[in-house]
Amino acid sequence: MPAGQTDFDDVSFDLISVQYHSLKAGHDYGQYVRDAKNAGLDDIASFFEEVMSQDAERAKRCHAFLKELGT
Numbered sequence: 001m002p003a004g005q006t007d008f009d010d011v012s013f014d015l016i017s018v019q020y021h022s023l024k025a026g027h028d029y030g031q032y033v034r035d036a037k038n039a040g041l042d043d044i045a046s047f048f049e050e051v052m053s054q055d056a057e058r059a060k061r062c063h064a065f066l067k068e069l070g071t
Contacts, residue, residue: 012071019062022055029055 029052036045 012066012069015062015066015069015071019059019066022059022062026052026055026059 029048032048033045033052036042036048
């Protein structure tokens with residue numbers, strides 16, 4: 001549903017979308033870490049952990065912005 005059809009302004013909708021996708025991706029990356037570790041590819045597992053951490057930070061920033069906006 002487009003942002004214009006909700007009670008949220010476009011910026012709030014966009015932040016919620018980025019937050020959702022960051023959290024969803026972080027969940028998926030957990031499986032990627034396990035797969036890489038199971039394959040004995042610790043350098044790749046570390047890469048996936050780094051990406052997961054970046055998404056977690058992105059979701060936290062979205063949350064802080066939404067709080068500032070009173071959403």
